[in-house]
Amino acid sequence: MIKTQMEMYLHEELETLTRTEIEALQFERLLRTVRRCMKSPFYQKRFAEAHLSPEDIRSLDDLRKIPFTTKQDLRDNYPFGLAAVPMSEVVRLHSSSGTTGTPTVILHTQKDLDEWANAVARCLYMVGLRRGDVFQNSSGYGMFTGGLGFQYGAERLGMLTVPAAAGNTKRQIKFITDFGTTALHAIPSYASRIHEVMEEMGIDPVRDTKLRTLVIGAEPHSEEQRRKIEKMLGVKAYNSFGMSEMCGPGVAFECTEQNGMHIWEDYYIVEIVDPQTLEPVPDGEVGELVLTTINREAMPLLRYRTRDLTRILPGDCPCGRHHKRLDRMKGRSDDMMILKGVNIFPIQIETVLMQFEELGTDYLITLTNEEANDLMTVEVELKEFSDDYPRLQALTREITRQLKDEILLTPVVRLVPKGTLPKQEGKAVRVRDLRRTLI
Ligand code: ADP
Ligand code: ZN
Numbered sequence: 001m002i003k004t005q006m007e008m009y010l011h012e013e014l015e016t017l018t019r020t021e022i023e024a025l026q027f028e029r030l031l032r033t034v035r036r037c038m039k040s041p042f043y044q045k046r047f048a049e050a051h052l053s054p055e056d057i058r059s060l061d062d063l064r065k066i067p068f069t070t071k072q073d074l075r076d077n078y079p080f081g082l083a084a085v086p087m088s089e090v091v092r093l094h095s096s097s098g099t100t101g102t103p104t105v106i107l108h109t110q111k112d113l114d115e116w117a118n119a120v121a122r123c124l125y126m127v128g129l130r131r132g133d134v135f136q137n138s139s140g141y142g143m144f145t146g147g148l149g150f151q152y153g154a155e156r157l158g159m160l161t162v163p164a165a166a167g168n169t170k171r172q173i174k175f176i177t178d179f180g181t182t183a184l185h186a187i188p189s190y191a192s193r194i195h196e197v198m199e200e201m202g203i204d205p206v207r208d209t210k211l212r213t214l215v216i217g218a219e220p221h222s223e224e225q226r227r228k229i230e231k232m233l234g235v236k237a238y239n240s241f242g243m244s245e246m247c248g249p250g251v252a253f254e255c256t257e258q259n260g261m262h263i264w265e266d267y268y269i270v271e272i273v274d275p276q277t278l279e280p281v282p283d284g285e286v287g288e289l290v291l292t293t294i295n296r297e298a299m300p301l302l303r304y305r306t307r308d309l310t311r312i313l314p315g316d317c318p319c320g321r322h323h324k325r326l327d328r329m330k331g332r333s334d335d336m337m338i339l340k341g342v343n344i345f346p347i348q349i350e351t352v353l354m355q356f357e358e359l360g361t362d363y364l365i366t367l368t369n370e371e372a373n374d375l376m377t378v379e380v381e382l383k384e385f386s387d388d389y390p391r392l393q394a395l396t397r398e399i400t401r402q403l404k405d406e407i408l409l410t411p412v413v414r415l416v417p418k419g420t421l422p423k424q425e426g427k428a429v430r431v432r433d434l435r436r437t438l439i
Contacts, residue, residue, distance in 0.1 A: 008320070010125035010157075011118070014266050015321050022265045022322060027060045029294035030269065034066075037300055040084040042077050063269060063292065068278065068303045074104035074245070082299050083107055090298050095143040096244035103143075106244050107298040113152065115295055119250035119264055120153020126255050126262075126319075127213060127238045129183050131158035134210075136181040138190060139218075140166040140426065145248025146218055150185050153250060159183075166190075166425060169197040176209050183213040185240075188221040188229060189428035192361040195232040196419065206234035215240050217249065219427045220329050220347050224354030228361055239328060245304055246291055252326050260313040260325030267295045270324055271303070272312055275333050283312045286330060307332045309345075337367060337431065339374040344407045346430045352402050353380050358395055362421045362428075365411075369435045376411040378403065381418050 009015040017025065034054045037043035047053065050067050057063070073082075080087060091110050095103040108116070129135065135154040139146030141163060154161040164175050172194060175181060186194065191214060198205055205211055211233060216226065217240030230237045241261050242249035251268065252261035263270050269292040272281050281287040289306045309330040317325060331345045338344075346365060353363055360381040368375045380399070386392060392415055400413045422429075 010122045015122065015126075015323070017266070017322060019322050023060055025266055026269055026294060029266075030060065030063060030292065031057060033292070033294050033296070033300045034302070036084050036297065037302060040082050040299075042073065042082045043084070043302070060269075063271075063303065064280075066302050068290065068305050069301050070305050071104060071245075071307070075102050078102070079105040080107070082301070084300055085109060085298050094145050094148075094244050094248065104245065106247070108247075109297045112247070112296050112298050115267070116149065116247040116250060117152035117156045119247070119267055120149055121156040122264070123240065123250055123253035124153060124157055124159075124183075124215070126253060127215075127236070128256065129154075129157065129159060129213060133159045133182045133213075134162065134180050135159040135183045136162040136164050136172075136175055136179070136185070138164055138166060138172055138184065138186045138194075144426075145242065145244045146185070146187075149242070149248035149250060150215075169193055170201065173198055173201060173203060176211060177203065180210045182210050183215065184211060184235075185215040187218045187427060188216045188225055189219065189362070189424065191216055191229045191233065191237070193423060195229075196360075205232070211235055214238070217241055220331050220335070222347055222351040222354055223328065224351055225361055228354055241326065241329065243306060243308075245301060245306070246293065247296070251291070255317060255319040255321065257317055257319055260317070260327055262317070262321050262323040263326050265323045268292060269294055270312070270326070272310070275309075281311075284314045286311045286327075288333060289326070307334060309333060335431070337365075337376075337433070339367065339376060339407075340409055342408055348406050349378060349403060349411075350430070352406050353378070353399065355402075356395070356399060358383055358386075359399075359415075360418055362423075363430065364421050365431045367431070367433045367435050374435065376407075376409070377414065378411045379414045379416050379421060381421055382415050383418065385417060 034057050046067055052065060056065060089109050090107045092108045094106050137150045141147030151161055151163055162175055162179055164172050212235055214235040214237040216237050226237050238254040239261055240249055241252040252263040254261050271290040272287040273290050274281050275288040286309055289308045289310050291304050291306060292302050293300050311327045313325040313327050331347050336343050336345055349365060353359055360383045363380040366377045396413050396415055404410045
């Protein structure tokens with residue numbers, strides 16, 4: 001069915017399900033998934049070890065009887081040990097980008113790929129993108145799921161889709177101007193890079209391009225960083241959350257309210273647990289995101305521990321979707337830095353830095369230790385060149401003071417000229433830990 005420009009929902013019947021309807025659908029799909037898992041050698045063993053059988057799942061709450069699945073499980077059973085269909089039905093595999101170690105593999109049937117494209121199309125439609133829009137994707141293609149994931153989703157919506165892929169920023173910008181790109185998908189650090197190169201090329205994003213919508217995700221970023229990017233490029237930027245293990249993009253996405261990302265509960269059952277006790281935390285409290293796929297054939301995952309820390313935003317969203325909203329990711333549990341016994345997340349530092357008009361969006365945190373003392377150095381790029389040293393000194397002092405208020409220890413702050421911090425091809429590296437283990 002072709003949707004008109006005015007219609008709000010791509011899959012109205014699924015997007016506007018009530019809570020009771022969502023839970024009924026989830027239970028039905030969970031049962032189907034658990035039965036399917038019994039075809040996977042890995043889950044057969046898991047269930048046997050836990051003395052559990054699919055018949056023990058009699059309500060949605062019984063999900064909690066099922067043991068967690070971890071990234072280590074995927075590694076230990078690499079590459080095909082979790083397949084729940086004969087390999088002859090698998091039409092594609094993807095691998096995680098390996099930010100945190102050995103890659104893992106995810107398998108897809110043709111139906112899995114169709115459903116994934118539907119989910120991404122639903123997300124893009126939700127933020128107002130329609131047939132007639134030109135959608136450019138600056139993700140790496142290949143194994144990285146942000147490439148093909150957005151490609152098929154955007155095509156499903158009928159948009160003209162430009163698979164620009166990563167790298168060569170000048171060419172990226174030429175595509176934006178030549179093809180009249182109206183929507184761009186970029187990781188936040190790359191969105192800033194595009195702006196920087198546009199400036200060098202004398203291109204004004206508002207005057208010289210048709211860019212109005214930005215989809216940003218794949219790495220943690222603060223609300224302040226989003227606002228900066230929106231202002232720089234003259235766009236509305238929407239947060240997009242996904243991970244290879246859950247297909248890729250299309251897991252959770254902001255609606256036009258820009259207040260939390262709706263997680264598609266007809267695809268996933270969401271739990272937030274305390275990472276230490278693994279007990280559920282109440283809505284509104286931060287914990288580890290645990291996801292169960294309930295709409296996947298080739299490789300369903302039960303209670304997968306994502307290691308991402310977030311919370312469920314309590315209350316209803318004015319957009320009419322009852323699918324729960326995830327707050328902006330706080331980071332991965334392994335991003336946490338411990339300095340002098342204090343737990344710190346890079347995003348806390350970013351939130352402070354991005355409040356300063358004078359600063360750009362690139363920063364690097366370096367941890368060192370001299371004798372027994374942990375030291376944090378925060379280098380941050382200035383937005384504009386300046387040689388007004390008294391002003392820069394005062395600014396450094398003020399940033400240091402605000403950081404100290406936030407993280408309870410005093411970092412060394414260095415303001416550096418624009419474009420001097422190392423740029424990554426993929427996800428930004430915000431922390432360098434050069435601490436030596438002291439004997
Ligand atoms: P890798 O695990 O190797 O980075 P993925 O490409 O699968 O490979 O990345 C998924 C991870 O990226 C998530 O688990 C999360 O940590 C991070 N991520 C994805 N989207 C967002 C987002 N919108 N905000 C913050 N972090 C995100
Ligand atoms: Zn909403």
